[in-house]
Amino acid sequence: MGHHCCSKQKVKRGLWSPEEDEKLVKYITAHGHSCWSAVPKHAGLQRCGKSCRLRWINYLRPDLKRGTFSEQEERTIIDVHRILGNRWAQIAKHLPGRTDNEVKNFWNSCIKKKLISQGLDPKTHNLLPASRSLLHGNGAANPSNPAQFHSNGAIANGGATTPFTISSPTKAAYDIVTAPPPPEMAPAMYEYDDVPNSAGMLMGHDQAAAAAIPPGYPYTDNGGGVLMSFRDQNNAAGLQTSMDFMNGSSSSSSMDHAAGMPNGNGFSQSMGAAFVDVTAGMWTTAAVESGMCAGMEVGQQQQQQQQQPLPPHGGLVQGEVVVGRPPVLNGGGAAADKGMDMMDVSSVYGGAGVAAFDLELMESCGLFCGGGGGAGNAMEQLQWDC
DNA sequence: AACAGGGGCAACCGCTTGCCG
């Protein structure tokens, strides 16, 4: 039984021959594919339009990246899958040059097994019951194993929670990035001081380093909140916007404008859950210093990352912040209100073509909680094309 | 050398979504 779209015509099925590929590529290159159902006829192929479309998207497209997945790509898939589940097309959007089919196959053939071998449920990313009991037994953690590390982080916080990380190299019009710190601050702000010990527990943050932040530095808290900066990459002047995720306010905001928000605080209010994709060191420094989030712990995904200096802007570096439920949140933070037990936020240095912020992901996570600021459902207003 | 089994990948199937008249 063929496709309903091509049941009337005799179509070939199965593997594509090089000749067919050539015909299709020639035609698409010359004429594009305004209507797939018309493509096979005009290209001289005995295939249905759907088959042509699949062949083009999954195999012939010139911008496809072939070959094995890199470690970074693998991590991205795992991270995004933890949030989105089997939404392969969405996951593939975070991997330039990869198709949903490719990601799906890679997951089924490789990652799934890896996770299982690490004692993780590939569906939920939680520990499998057997592994959970084992870990409760000795609490050993391997810092070089991110998946295991996550799990131990959750356990250490007493939670049956599912932390997640986000890494979103997408083409967003607005990237949320953190401005490079002043040189004298770089070590304190960007180096991870917090190294999990052998039992998988996370050590406290380097208070001395946090205290070294000069008063008035834009990324420190302003009395219980956390500020972060948005840089409009389309703005030649490099307009920056500071936002306070705990207190639900922001300065004149290009983000708000982009989101069609007339006032200057709607976006940040919706972000009351303090979900930020911000440099982990910065975020935690500010948070810890302010004492805002007593349950916050700083994780380390890779020992290597901790020892590396601040990467050049444009690179992609992922850190991780594991945020425990704070006993008290200032300013009506939605994290406590909505029972968000734990967040695990990647930090990404966004350069050109790298979005450090993905609203779609956040929406999927239910992170836009309304924030109690009367801004309504911000996501309904945010029609961003991620 | 022949065969079986498993893994990986390309392609298909069918449902959903979005657009347009």
Added chain:
DNA sequence: TCGGCAAGCGGTTGCCCCTGT
């Protein structure tokens, strides 16, 4: 508002190749 059509998407199938026996 409704129906038809095309595209998008996720799950599934089937083929090919590699490896072990």
